[in-house]
Amino acid sequence: MTIQIYNTVARRKEEFIPADPKRVTMYVCGPTVYSFPHIGNARPAVVFDVFYRLLMHEFGHVIYVRNITDVDDKINAAAVSEGISIGQISARYTRTYHQNMADLGVLPPSIEPKVTEHMPQIIDMIKRLIVAGNAYEAEGHVLFHVPSYHEYGVLSGRNLKELIAGARVDVAPFKKDDADFVLWKPSGEDQPAWDSPWGAGRPGWHIECSTMIEQHLGETIDIHGGGQDLIFPHHENERAQSTCAHHGKLFSRYWMHNGFVNVNHEKMSKSLGNILLVQDLLEQASGEAVRFTLLGTHYRSPLDWTDQVLNQSSRNLDRLYEVLQKLDDVDVDVDVSAEDMPVAFMDALKDDLNTPAAIAELHKLAKQVNTVFSHDSRQVLKKQLLAAGKILGILQQDPAAWFRGTNEIDEMEILALLEQRASAKNERDFKRADEIRNQLKAMGIQVQDRPDGTSSWRKA
RNA sequence: GGCUAGGUGGCAGAGUGGUGAUGCAGCGGCCUGCAAAGCCGUCAAUACCGGUUCGAUUCCGGUCCUAGCCUCCA
Structure with a gap:
């Protein structure tokens, strides 16, 4: 039997056929490191970890990229509220994420790129999108022009009319189209900034993933995964950016999305x-x-x-x-x-x-x-x-x-008590034997008698 | 309002156009000095109403309900 995948873009299960069985590629959106990981962050990590193991077992060579988003306004806000630098915030929560995932038995991905380490590549991709006519500069911003990509909405099952109808009232006036989204935005005094042809600023929410995928996995990948909430707008936008930057070349062959934890x-x-x-x-x-x-x-x-x-x-x-x-x-x-x-x-x-x-x-x-x-x-x-x-x-x-269990316990004491209980049992002093058993139970130890008269113990 | 997913035994949770997995809990038994654990056995479910079919839990339509997305979010 071959692997079957429910492909979000096709809305049905499909046989999984990698572009190159000797080099299977998978990208999963990782955490934005602004707070402690919650169980909802853990779900995709664990789910795609098992899928990674399955792919390794089937194909042998898999390149699994899971990013760390360390440029984000939520990180800036956390830095302000905790009174430490942005770098300290992202370093702290990256460390916690790594620890937590290790505790859940999640293998490290093949590559774990960070946004801050890809600024030149991000700027380069934005330039190419402008040249290709898919993006434009306006008042220090660079925006992706959604109507320039005819397949926009196919992944998430939305059409542009709906999107425009549901668009927010306070659309930025410099947008050519209400659905256009930001690739680059200017930074204020207390915001992190990188030099760019459009002035000092920082990347938008979606371009980073497109860039890191291109950098580490190439123009077309086998599998793109993440939480269901990322389908729109994040993955829809990624798909638009990457496909346009690569002149229409297929971006991801399969899309997988995990459900939420309630x-x-x-x-x-x-x-x-x-x-x-x-x-x-x-x-x-x-x-x-x-x-x-x-x-x-x-x-x-x-x-x-x-x-x-x-x-x-x-x-x-x-x-x-x-x-x-x-x-x-x-x-x-x-x-x-x-x-x-x-x-x-x-x-x-x-x-x-x-x-x-x-x-x-x-x-x-x-x-x-x-x-x-x-x-x-x-x-x-x-x-x-x-x-x-x-x-x-x-x-x-x-x-x-x-x-x-992992809790610290005094094994010598337990064994001594079990020995005492064994001799009490030998003398048919069951009252004493039960006392010892209760004593151990109070210590969180459950005694188990074997048929041959010996006893074992486990954490209750 | 638009879009999507789903409603399975006490709980969790798969699958299937034709005797409805699996685990937990319950019940009975074995074992045990008594327990615990284990083992054996066992009870118990496909939201509602139509349609298609020899036959539907499974396919189609409707009703009700739940969750998610449409805005930052795993």
Whole structure:
């Protein structure tokens, strides 16, 4: 089976055929670094991380670019309100983003370009758009002239008439067309500025992605991804800029967009005060559980985050690690090979990244462990579970470590108490044995007796 | 107002023109000194109304409802 992708521009699933199977290219819009990453920032990172792993598995060589937007008025505002420099703001939140994503098991992309490092290229692309007749200068601004691109609106399914009808009342007077958008704008005293043929200023909101894609991946890429909210205007505008700068050459062969994360049936927003920060969720559960939750819903569907979903994910992972623990006696190679990949699992992922169906296949494999007894069969199952887990970015920990958690615990004390309890049990002093068990429970430790009389423990 | 996506068991969540996955929770049992975990078994759903069809949850139309976009936003 080949990979199928729901292509936003075609509005249906299509077979994924890269332009060059030896060099698959993907660009995903990364964060604007002005605040702490929230769960909505994490969703595309995790979703496209799994897709990246899938592409690597299928094609071997993938160039995955995810940018850092470090030029933005929101960053300027954060610098003012926090009383530190713009550079300090973007450095701080870039670092937090990297830490949070690592905690969620997100692999670094092949390339992570920053807007500030691409000013000459941005200015160059704007110049070319002016020369080509798609952009014009007006009062220190450079604007993209939307009517010059006849396919404008095709990606987002809008037509120009609608856009004009819905346009804001306060359209800048120097715009030739109400729908025209900014490529370059002049900077005031306290705003970051770069020299350009149009005066000191800064780039508009969309040109940066077009430029970085051209710079690092070329004129045509295989996949462009991001959140659904970026379809319009961000990706529509990118598409217009890049296509026109390249004289009509196809920009992206496939467009993929992930759905939003809602919180208790409401949109996450500052005004509702319900923004879930990744760092706060990591206090409640493991990064792996957060990741598992994000993969538990198909990437195009909205994901409603409630108090329950994280718990359910932790339980699901408990169950899978439980099974791996049962297979502790089976040795497998550290590096699982392609033949170990379970077919039904892969078919689910290849079908437009159907991670919920893939996880269901993982559970089916786990169940089989109970009905299979030969060493060879158990070894195959363990390989399959680990290989599948690797694509999803889960199940790679030692099961014992998973159940013991990351919190600091005094293992010696626990073992001493378990020993005391064992001798109490031996003397059939069950009252004493239960006291010790309750004592451990108060410490957050759950005792588990084995059939042979010995006991193990895990984090409650 | 315009555009888009969706309404599946108590919860989460896939798929499918013809016996409706998977996990959690519940219930029964096994195991256990008692538990916990585990194992086995089990209950339970396709918003509503029409249409097409031998047959629709799946296709078409309508109603109601939900979410998103149209403005910064992952």
